[in-house]
Structure formats: C-alpha cells, structure tokens
Amino acid sequence: MKIFWLLLLSFTCSHVFSQDFYFRKEPPLVVEDVRQINIIFQAEDQMIWLGTDKGVFWYDGRRYRQSYVLISNWQRLPALPKVAKVRSGRDMKMDICIRCLLMVMVSI
Amino acid sequence: MSAHGNGKHIVADSLRGSLISGLLFNDADQLFITTYGKGIWKYDGDTFKRVGFRELAQIDDIYDALFDLQGRMWLATDNGIWIYQPGAPESLSHIGQDQGLPDEIVTQLELAVNGDIWIGLYDHGMACYTIDRDTVVSLRSLQTSIGNVIGLCKGRPGEGWMATEKSIVRYNQDGSSKEIKLPSEMKDRVGSLLYDISGNLWVANGNKIFVANTRFEFTEPGISGIQALAVSNNQIWLGCESGLYGMDQQHRQINRYLANEKMNILSMYTDDAGMLWIGTFGQGLYCFDPRTKRHLHLTEKNGLSNNSILNIDGHGETIWLATLGGISEISWKGNPFNNDISITGFNDKFDFPEVYVYDVFAGPDGRVWFGTDGKGLYVYENGQFRFFETKADTIAQTDDQPKTIYSIAAGQNNTIWISGVKGQILQLGESGEILDHFQGNQGLIKSLVLSGANEMLMIREAGIHVMNRFGQSNLYAESSGLNSFTPTINATVQDKDGSVWIADTDKILHYIPFREDTHQQVRMHLLSISPTSLLNEQFALLKADSNFINIRYTGLWYQDPASVSYRYRLIGHDQNWIYTQDLGAVYSNLSPGQYTFIVEGSHNEDFSNAQSLTRQFVVSPPFYLRWWFITGTCLLITWIAYTYITARIKRINKLHELEKEKTMLQLHAIQAQVNPHFLFNSFNTLAGIIEENQEAAVDYVDQLSGFFRGVLTHRNAELIRLEEELEMVRNYIYILQKRYGNNLRIHENIAHAAGWIAPLSIQLLVENAIKHNIVSAEKPLSISIVVDQEWVAVSNPIQPKINASTESTGFGLSSLVARYGYLTDRKIEIRKEENTFAVRIPILYNDKPV
Numbered sequence: 001m002k003i004f005w006l007l008l009l010s011f012t013c014s015h016v017f018s019q020d021f022y023f024r025k026e027p028p029l030v031v032e033d034v035r036q037i038n039i040i041f042q043a044e045d046q047m048i049w050l051g052t053d054k055g056v057f058w059y060d061g062r063r064y065r066q067s068y069v070l071i072s073n074w075q076r077l078p079a080l081p082k083v084a085k086v087r088s089g090r091d092m093k094m095d096i097c098i099r100c101l102l103m104v105m106v107s108i
Numbered sequence: 109m110s111a112h113g114n115g116k117h118i119v120a121d122s123l124r125g126s127l128i129s130g131l132l133f134n135d136a137d138q139l140f141i142t143t144y145g146k147g148i149w150k151y152d153g154d155t156f157k158r159v160g161f162r163e164l165a166q167i168d169d170i171y172d173a174l175f176d177l178q179g180r181m182w183l184a185t186d187n188g189i190w191i192y193q194p195g196a197p198e199s200l201s202h203i204g205q206d207q208g209l210p211d212e213i214v215t216q217l218e219l220a221v222n223g224d225i226w227i228g229l230y231d232h233g234m235a236c237y238t239i240d241r242d243t244v245v246s247l248r249s250l251q252t253s254i255g256n257v258i259g260l261c262k263g264r265p266g267e268g269w270m271a272t273e274k275s276i277v278r279y280n281q282d283g284s285s286k287e288i289k290l291p292s293e294m295k296d297r298v299g300s301l302l303y304d305i306s307g308n309l310w311v312a313n314g315n316k317i318f319v320a321n322t323r324f325e326f327t328e329p330g331i332s333g334i335q336a337l338a339v340s341n342n343q344i345w346l347g348c349e350s351g352l353y354g355m356d357q358q359h360r361q362i363n364r365y366l367a368n369e370k371m372n373i374l375s376m377y378t379d380d381a382g383m384l385w386i387g388t389f390g391q392g393l394y395c396f397d398p399r400t401k402r403h404l405h406l407t408e409k410n411g412l413s414n415n416s417i418l419n420i421d422g423h424g425e426t427i428w429l430a431t432l433g434g435i436s437e438i439s440w441k442g443n444p445f446n447n448d449i450s451i452t453g454f455n456d457k458f459d460f461p462e463v464y465v466y467d468v469f470a471g472p473d474g475r476v477w478f479g480t481d482g483k484g485l486y487v488y489e490n491g492q493f494r495f496f497e498t499k500a501d502t503i504a505q506t507d508d509q510p511k512t513i514y515s516i517a518a519g520q521n522n523t524i525w526i527s528g529v530k531g532q533i534l535q536l537g538e539s540g541e542i543l544d545h546f547q548g549n550q551g552l553i554k555s556l557v558l559s560g561a562n563e564m565l566m567i568r569e570a571g572i573h574v575m576n577r578f579g580q581s582n583l584y585a586e587s588s589g590l591n592s593f594t595p596t597i598n599a600t601v602q603d604k605d606g607s608v609w610i611a612d613t614d615k616i617l618h619y620i621p622f623r624e625d626t627h628q629q630v631r632m633h634l635l636s637i638s639p640t641s642l643l644n645e646q647f648a649l650l651k652a653d654s655n656f657i658n659i660r661y662t663g664l665w666y667q668d669p670a671s672v673s674y675r676y677r678l679i680g681h682d683q684n685w686i687y688t689q690d691l692g693a694v695y696s697n698l699s700p701g702q703y704t705f706i707v708e709g710s711h712n713e714d715f716s717n718a719q720s721l722t723r724q725f726v727v728s729p730p731f732y733l734r735w736w737f738i739t740g741t742c743l744l745i746t747w748i749a750y751t752y753i754t755a756r757i758k759r760i761n762k763l764h765e766l767e768k769e770k771t772m773l774q775l776h777a778i779q780a781q782v783n784p785h786f787l788f789n790s791f792n793t794l795a796g797i798i799e800e801n802q803e804a805a806v807d808y809v810d811q812l813s814g815f816f817r818g819v820l821t822h823r824n825a826e827l828i829r830l831e832e833e834l835e836m837v838r839n840y841i842y843i844l845q846k847r848y849g850n851n852l853r854i855h856e857n858i859a860h861a862a863g864w865i866a867p868l869s870i871q872l873l874v875e876n877a878i879k880h881n882i883v884s885a886e887k888p889l890s891i892s893i894v895v896d897q898e899w900v901a902v903s904n905p906i907q908p909k910i911n912a913s914t915e916s917t918g919f920g921l922s923s924l925v926a927r928y929g930y931l932t933d934r935k936i937e938i939r940k941e942e943n944t945f946a947v948r949i950p951i952l953y954n955d956k957p958v
Contacts (some may be wrong), residue, residue, distance in 0.1 A: 020289045020327075021309065021320035022589025029315045037312035040302040046631045046664050048302075048310070050317075059317075060633065060662040061669025 029064050122156050130173040142173040161198045171215045177223040184214035208244040218260040226268040228257040234270045247279050259301045271301035307622040308666050321588040325618040329362050334611040337601040338376035347373030377420035387417025411451035412436050421470040430465035458493040469516035479513030499541045508532040517556035527553035554595040560606010561621035567595045580628040587668040630663040630709035632721045648725040655698040655727045663709025676707035700729035766930040769923045793847045815839035822867035831861045837870045851883045857894040863951035872920050873902035881907040903946035
C-alpha cells in the first residue's frame with residue numbers, strides 16, 4: 001500500500017515534457033507537377049538545390065526555379081527524369097547523379 | 109524563369125541497368141562511381157573501369173560511399189561497411205556486427221567535421237565510427253515502426269541527424285538521442301533531410317519543405333505563470349506563481365519542490381555551491397538545497413529590505429537582492445544553513461531610498477549593478493555604492509538615457525548593457541560613455557542576456573534580437589516560431605554550455621548559440637545579367653548600342669527569407685542608393701562612361717556589413733563621339749572651309765581682275781574715243797572730203813559720230829548684241845576706209861548675226877590688225893570678218909610694220925581673253941601662223957548681259 005501511494009504521488013507531482021522545434025512551412029513546390037522531393041542539398045555557395053521526380057530545382061527562400069541543363073549539342077532538357085543523388089563537386093560545380101546518366105553541372 | 113548550366117554529359121553505357129549511388133572525387137581528383145548493381149567504377153576522363161580488388165570485385169550493391177579524411181573509400185553495403193584504400197598498395201578492411209555494428213545492412217554514410225563517420229542502418233537507426241578510438245559506437249536503436257533510414261546529415265560538432273520515413277532523430281556522440289516531433293502537416297513520408305550552413309534543418313515531405321531554426325527549441329512544461337528561471341547541473345528550475353518546479357533534462361521529467369511552501373516566485377539564483385536562492389512576491393527569500401531538499405526562509409524580520417524580491421544575483425558567498433523596497437546584501441561563510449548569514453540593507457548603509465529596484469547584475473569584473481525605478485543606474489564597487497552617470501554625446505542619446513532600468517547585462521570588454529522603460533538599449537563604457545544606442549521602436553525589452561558565444565540577446569515580445577561578437581545583429585521572430593512568444597521580464601538564465609533559457613508564462617525557449625557565426629550575412633547571388641559580357645566580375649567594355657543593363661539577383665537568408673531587402677546603386681548614374689524588395693534592376697540608354705553597379709542584401713535593413721555583388725563596366729561612346737571621328741571631322745571641315753575660302757578668294761580676285769580689265773577696257777575705249785591719232789587722221793580725212801564732196805563729208809561725220817555713239821552707249825555693258833557690234837564695226841571700217849582707201853579691204857561673211865558678244869571686241873581686232881600691219885598701196889591689208897552660228901572670226905595676213913610708231917602693249921587682246929574667261933567657258937582662239945593671224949571669238953547665247 002505504501003508503494004502504491006508513493007507511485008500515485010510521483011504521478012501527480014511529475015510528468016514528462018518534450019522539446020520541439022518550430023517548423024516553418026515553405027511554399028510548396030507546385031512547379032511541373034512535382035510530387036516528391038527526393039534530395040535537398042546545399043551547395044558551397046549556400047544555394048539550396050532540390051532533386052525531385054521532375055528534375056532539378058533550386059530555391060532561394062522565396063521562389064523555386066527549374067534548372068535547365070544544356071547537354072553538349074543535344075536538345076535542351078527541361079528536366080531530368082530522376083535525380084538520385086546530389087553531391088557538391090569541385091570548383092563550385094555541382095555533380096548530379098541520375099539513373100544511368102552522369103552530369104556535371106555548373107552551379108549558377 | 110529558368111536556371112541554367114553549362115553541362116558536360118557523360119553517357120556511361122557500361123553502367124546501364126544499375127542505379128548510381130555515389131560520385132566521389134579523391135584528393136587526386138579522380139572520379140569514382142558507386143552503383144547499386146554493378147559495384148565501383150573509376151572514370152579516367154574517357155572510359156569507365158570497374159574497381160576489382162579482392163572481395164571488392166564481388167560487391168555489386170553499394171548504397172552509399174564517401175572518402176574519409178585519410179583518403180579511404182567507405183562503402184555502405186548489405187554486408188556491413190567495406191573500407192577500400194585505393195592506390196598502391198591497395199587494401200581492404202571490413203566493419204560488421206563483429207566490430208560493433210548494430211546491423212549488417214548499412215544504407216547511409218556521412219562524414220562529420222572531425223573525421224568521424226555517421227552510419228545509417230537499414231532498421232537499427234544510427235551508429236557512429238569515432239576516428240580517435242577506431243571503434244563503432246552503437247547509438248540508440250530505433251523501433252522498426254518509425255521506418256527505414258532515408259538520410260543522414262551532420263549538424264553541430266558531435267551531432268548527427270537521421271531521417272526515417274516517419275521521423276527525424278538527433279543523435280549526439282555521447283550516445284544520447286532525441287526524436288523530433290514533426291508538425292501535423294507532414295503527411296507524406298520524409299523524403300530528405302538537410303542541416304544547412306546556418307543551422308536550419310530542412311525536411312522534404314512530398315512536394316513540401318519544412319524548415320526549423322535549430323537555434324530555438326521550445327518546451328511546454330504544462331505549467332503556467334512561469335516568472336523565473338535558474339539552472340544547476342541537469343536541472344532547469346522554474347519559478348512560478350504556484351511554486352518551484354524542476355525540469356530534469358536527463359529524464360525529461362518535471363517535478364515540484366517545496367510543495368508545502370506557498371510561494372509566488374519572482375526571481376531565482378543558483379550560487380557556486382549549487383544552492384538555489386528564491387525570491388518571492390511578499391514572502392521573502394528562500395534558500396533551497398537541491399541535494400538535501402532542505403530550505404531556509406528569510407524575511408523582513410530577518411533584516412531584508414523588502415519581502416518582494418524582483419531579482420537576485422551574486423558572487424561567491426554573497427548575493428544581492430533587488431526588491432520593491434531597495435537593495436539587500438546577504439553574505440555567508442561556508443554553508444548558509446549554519447545560521448552564519450549576514451544581511452545588510454543598502455537603505456541604511458548608503459542612505460539609498462526605498463524605491464523599486466528591478467534588476468541586479470553581478471558583473472564578471474566584480475562590480476554589481478542595480479537598475480532602479482526612476483533613479484537610474486547604480487553601481488556597487490569595492491564597498492562603494494554610487495549613482496552611475498551615463499554620458500551622452502547626442503541629443504538622441506540624451507533623450508534616451510533611462511531613469512527606469514529594467515534589465516542589465518555585461519557585454520564584452522567590461523561594457524554594460526541596460527534597457528529602459530521605452531525599450532531603448534544603451535551600451536556603456538567603463539566611465540559611463542554611451543558606446544552604442546538602440547532606440548526602442550520595436551517594443552519593450554524584457555531581458556538582456558549574454559550567450560556563451562558572446563552574443564547579446566535582446567529579448568522582447570514576439571522576437572529576439574541577437575547581436576554577435578562582431579556587432580552583426582539579427583532579429584529572430586515569426587519565421588523562428590517566436591510570433592506568439594511573450595517573455596517574462598528578466599526570466600532568463602545561461603547554462604554551463606552557454607545556451608540561454610528564456611521563460612514565457614507557459615513555455616520555455618532554449619536558445620542554442622550557433623558558433624559558426626560567420627554566416628550572418630545575406631549571401632548574394634547573380635541570377636542573370638544582360639549583356640552577358642557582365643557575367644564575369646572582370647571589368648567589361650560595352651558597345652555604345654549595348655547600353656541597356658538588366659540585372660537579376662537574389663539574396664540567400666534561409667533563417668528568414670521574407671526579411672531580406674536590397675539596395676542597389678549604379679555609380680555614375682544614381683546619386684543615392686535605391687532600396688527595394690525587388691530582385692532586379694534595369695537601366696536603359698546609359699550614356700557613354702564608366703559605371704559600377706553594386707547591389708547589397710540585408711536581413712535587418714542594416715547594410716553596414718552587407719555582402720555585395722559588383723559589376724564594373726564602361727559604355728563606349730558611339731563612333732561620332734570617338735576622337736578619331738571628331739578629329740577627322742574637324743580636319744574635313746577645315747579642309748572644306750579652306751577650299752571654299754580659297755575658291756572664294758580666287759573668285760573675288762578674278763572678279764577684281766575682271767573689274768580691272770573692264771575698267772582698263774573702258775579706259776581703253778575712252779582712250780580710243782580720244783585717241784589723238786585716230787581723231788587726227790579722222791579729221792584730216794574729213795577735211796579732204798569736205799573739199800571734194802560735202803555730201804560724203806556729212807556722211808563721214810555721221811559714220812564717225814555713229815561709231816562714238818556706239819562706244820559711249822555700250823562701253824559699260826558686259827555684252828551687246830552681235831548685230832550692234834557689227835554695226836559699230838561697220839562705222840569704224842567706213843572711217844578707216846575713207847582714210848586708207850583701197851589699201852584696206854574688208855571681207856565680211858555674215859552668215860548669222862544673232863547672239864551676244866563683248867562690246868568693241870571686233871573693233872579691237874580690226875584696230876589691232878591695222879595697228880600692227882602695213883596698210884599701203886604696195887601692200888594693201890585684207891581683213892576678213894566671218895560670222896557663223898558659233899564664232900566671229902577676224903583674220904588678216906601678217907604684214908608687220910618695220911618701225912611701228914605705235915608699240916604694241918598686248919593689252920588689248922589679252923584683256924579681251926581675260927574678259928571672255930569670266931563670261932564663258934568657251935575660250936577665244938588665237939591662231940598665229942606663218943602668214944596669217946586669226947582670232948575667233950565665241951558667240952554667246954545663254955549668257956545674259958550683266
């Protein structure tokens with residue numbers, strides 16, 4: 001009985017707490033019908049790059065802009081089909097790795 | 109709007125059918141490609157070659173890879189971690205469950221700043237390889253219900269973040285971890301995680317992005333009326349209207365203490381020995397020992413100045429109380445519970461009035477400061493208590509010198525910060541000079557407190573102004589979740605880690621300084637610029653017709669993107685800065701000259717330390733403003749003027765000469781009129797005729813007078829009709845034939861008698877013929893006058909006089925030639941052959957007489 005009262009007292013006198021962050025919601029990426037952002041990456045120049053199911057975008061905190069990539073003498077691709085991984089490259093370049101396609105893109 | 113990029117595209121045919129999981133450059137700048145399905149490949153700039161060293165050749169599925177600080181390649185696989193050392197000699201080692209890895213399936217790797225490796229496991233959370241100990245530290249395992257590990261990222265030193273499909277967890281290298289509560293709006297699976305360079309945590313969720321400022325952590329303890337904070341060890345003490353509570357950081361529990369004491373707590377202080385001093389509203393002072401749970405109660409009866417204690421601070425074994433009735437000093441030796449306490453009231457000792465004292469601050473230099481209600485700032489130093497006078501330099505500073513001081517904090521270099529009732533803030537030097545001054549137009553400052561990173565936190569409602577040690581300030585407000593934050597006056601405390609705890613009435617804000625405070629500026633980016641020759645930062649030379657400048661830029665400040673504003677200026681065009689929120693500037697029709705475009709971004713409208721984008725260029729002048737064109741044009745104009753003036757002078761001279769010729773001709777004609785020989789001969793002839801034939805004499809006189817009448821009539825004319833000239837010539841010839849008889853023979857052949865001719869020109873030629881040739885019976889002179897449509901030709905045989913009485917001056921014929929040169933382009937033709945002298949005078953038709 002004594003243990004019961006001690007347990008009851010501890011429940012009434014103490015409780016757990018949690019510490020949380022405030023998450024600010026950025027404007028949704030509604031360009032080009034993007035459904036999934038797979039990668040968020042910050043380049044050395046601090047720009048945020050997004051790898052999505054509809055290609056590469058960059059974000060300055062206000063607007064999203066799609067990154068068009070000029071591939072040699074080929075056609076201008078409006079988007080990359082699938083961005084799997086983004087790594088910061090050398091000399092302020094950005095390396096974007098997509099399925100079966102390697103691309104070295106000069107960061108803006 | 110599109111971004112852009114110059115791309116180098118490499119088609120990796122040999123990798124088709126596999127997922128490229130990583131791109132790695134080693135220190136030699138060699139590119140390695142890891143794949144899920146076809147192992148590791150090395151790219152030499154031309155071809156791909158698979159890396160096949162020992163067991164590595166059998167590893168096809170690689171989830172992730174990185175190079176560590178020693179240049180070794182770490183490979184995350186289904187079979188633990190493989191560490192490959194490229195080069196000569198190659199080596200390969202393995203980390204699996206035998207080496208402490210909680211799970212064999214490793215999906216993520218992340219290199220920490222200190223060289224440690226954060227390891228993401230398929231369904232066992234996270235581990236950390238510590239480079240110093242060369243061991244794997246197994247961090248807290250996660251329940252499989254929160255999903256598989258999706259991504260890792262490094263945070264502050266010793267801190268790693270992990271994202272699973274359903275949660276985000278923060279790990280520390282000491283083994284502690286914390287699952288982050290995600291907002292209810294995150295309904296999709298977590299797609300990616302990023303901890304950016306400014307301490308923001310980015311979470312991708314579907315097509316949405318959420319950003320948390322990890323400087324600020326909120327705790328809702330479930331207690332209201334929080335009015336004071338203190339800290340000791342792992343305990344955060346909450347002083348509330350309802351009593352004392354302790355927040356156990358380790359067990360995340362809140363417990364109530366001194367529940368039997370009815371305390372409305374206004375202030376708290378933890379001394380060096382860990383004793384908690386508690387100031388109340390109306391119930392005096394408590395001293396509480398957290399270890400023994402004993403407490404001590406002091407009131408006005410024990411000598412306190414007042415039982416309502418607004419603030420407490422101290423040094424060693426002495427504390428000072430700011431009360432509603434003055435100041436009290438309490439000191440003790442050893443343990444305050446041994447009744448060896450000394451209480452001194454400043455009211456009695458220093459004759460200090462019983463006024464409200466809102467804040468007391470024991471500075472690190474030994475001075476103790478007191479902020480009063482209406483009496484200004486006081487300082488207690490070396491046993492002396494005195495009013496601290498502030499010295500203002502400007503009227504604004506004078507107006508803002510506070511008499512009522514709510515909060516005091518120490519700055520760097522023994523400076524003191526105080527805040528007043530109007531919200532103004534002053535930074536004071538050692539002798540009271542005002543070093544910095546902020547006007548209180550953003551509301552009342554509830555507290556001033558220095559963080560462990562030497563940042564001055566100015567805490568007000570709905571925002572915290574943070575000034576770092578470089579003087580750069582930043583306002584954190586709504587974007588950091590502070591829009592509903594209502595801080596309590598002076599309810600702040602700094603813990604041993606240098607972070608600051610700030611009380612709201614019902615929640616606690618934990619401010620964790622971000623020590624990488626070199627990123628306090630808006631990072632400027634050039635988006636596009638036209639003309640494109642301005643893309644490079646080098647000095648650009650623009651053509652005259654390229655004087656249209658269109659610049660687009662953006663500023664990165666992810667802590668609060670909406671707060672970014674810009675100012676730009678085109679030096680050479682704009683007199684002042686142009687302040688704007690726009691992301692572009694356009695200039696058209698720039699005049700030739702040198703320009704410098706500068707755009708700066710700021711998150712707090714203070715551009716003094718702002719980063720800038722600069723472009724310098726020159727707009728070239730058009731060709732008509734170039735020196736060579738101007739010089740050439742000047743030379744051309746000079747030449748034209750010179751030519752014109754020369755021609756004009758020549759023409760004027762010619763006219764003058766012509767006038768002279770004309771005058772001379774007139775003179776010659778007048779002379780002819782009065783030529784004594786002509787008259788003498790004419791009168792002799794007339795005398796002879798009168799005697800022989802009077803009718804012929806009359807006729808002769810008629811002819812003579814007719815000739816002179818013609819001379820008088822036409823002597824001033826430029827031209828006369830040919831038939832009139834012929835009439836005068838016939839008169840002249842008649843007179844001459846009366847003199848010379850048959851010795852002078854005139855042959856006229858007048859086919860045409862129209863047109864114009866210079867007056868007396870034929871007469872002159874006839875006269876010249878007689879003047880220069882013998883006219884005698886032995887040698888009669890035949891003069892031929894032939895007129896056709898174009899010419900009047902006068903010719904005679906050459907019979908020169910042996911002793912000519914009248915020497916020829918050549919004036920008559922040459923003046924006639926010059927005169928015709930003025931009248932027409934057709935020249936007088938003079939032909940002198942062996943026996944014949946002939947002159948042809950052009951007949952003029954279109955030329956009118958002058």
